[in-house]
Amino acid sequence: MELWYSEKQTKDLGITCKVRETLHVERTRFQHLAVLDTYEFGRMLVLDGAIQTTIRDEFIYHEMIVHVPLFTHGNPRRVAIIGGGDGGTVREVLKHPSVEEVVLVEIDGKVIEASKRFLPEISCGLEDERVTVIIGDGIKHIKENKGQYDVVLVDSTDPVGPATGLFSQEFYKNVYEALGEDGLFVAQTESPFFNGEFVAQIFTSVSNVFPICRLYLTDIPTYPSGFWSFTMGSKKYDPLQVNTEEIPEISCKYYTPDLHKSAFTLPRFVKELVQKNE
């Protein structure tokens, strides 16, 4: 028997992966959760029928959501992660020696449990003594912690279901308040190829709140179209003004200091999406 996991990435486009074994399936309080072992990408976490992360390509997403903002700040000590229950973002944040405390606020504790059990390469940082894990509402946490963080990373699912509120201008205002005076944040903001209007709308919302707003891109093989965007809102530091020669060497498979700036060099069709607010 051949088992294939098939996902509709859009209503007219799908990805399908040959499965070695279904490791875990459950319905949590918030979503459907599965861990599959696939031949091409190794073990993968699937939430509500959408691939979140896989052993083979997770390094791209996690390195890019973390190192671009943390090296833009330069000296981050307190970092909040909203979502990110798989732990990959925590693992990358902990590579920065300046970081004293990481607070991870994940709404669904079952994601953390599944990742600890089935994705130890990704979740390995969650037990670090610098990390505080809160099972709860990230929107509420951000609202209640003013001026507390140097960097906030919004490592969420797609803007449906539990993550919807993480893509609103009101949330970005609260993130602004949760940051210190030189703070900045990054959120994953979907595919500019398939969701151009959404990317433009988020960029406008973030621009309305933060003096510096920048979009950067990477390529994630298991996400729709590959093209994936991250939006940065910053109070003081501009990622394009960073002296990349001063970025120290850290162990990465994707990120490099040169890539730090080139990730912000947008193809014309993406540039046009955000241009009016840049």
Place this chain on the structure above:
Amino acid sequence: MELWYSEKQTKDLGITCKVRETLHVERTRFQHLAVLDTYEFGRMLVLDGAIQTTIRDEFIYHEMIVHVPLFTHGNPRRVAIIGGGDGGTVREVLKHPSVEEVVLVEIDGKVIEASKRFLPEISCGLEDERVTVIIGDGIKHIKENKGQYDVVLVDSTDPVGPATGLFSQEFYKNVYEALGEDGLFVAQTESPFFNGEFVAQIFTSVSNVFPICRLYLTDIPTYPSGFWSFTMGSKKYDPLQVNTEEIPEISCKYYTPDLHKSAFTLPRFVKELVQKNE
């Protein structure tokens, strides 16, 4: 009834697209050829069960295989295209006012016929008076035309079947001979994510022949992993030394002068594939 076109991009990974209509299917002397009208990507050309180009995302591949080398040369007058029967590469080459002659050598005339009939937005340049279309063997053409071209573009299918000979060091030697003293060439060279060893091997072969060898990347939604590589071999001009401020404005949806250099900024895992020869 719902019709879906499914393609195994690797033996364990597939892409599947909902089809509005099957416009054309034939077995040519060289390959199986189909033109499908899909909901997500519009009309697409499929050769031997692999998506070659689609109305929606073709601009990325065609702009990147053309404008990076042509603006690296600066004053290309004679350009050869090996393969590329759909015409998209010709269309982009013709945007360069310095170009006096384009010779397209496509082994399979049926690809040209199908593209003219079903993909007029892509094939539109093929009737231009500056273009000579040769239905024949590109390897032979290159061997027989020494010192004739400023730029050679190898716009081939995957390295199986008719295109195999286009990925050999012997072919690159003949390309070197076919170029003028300041000539350069670019070839599409597969996915560094799925075919890393192949990319490294081609890079070595090209480095053995050309004094300047560079790899650059783009993201193509309908190709395996999205990540796609192009390898440039050049006798004189280095794409990284181009003064991008002098690149004139041309009508593009993907390429920009800024992207000209940033496309060569490789993620670490790709950099490591080519590093020993750079």
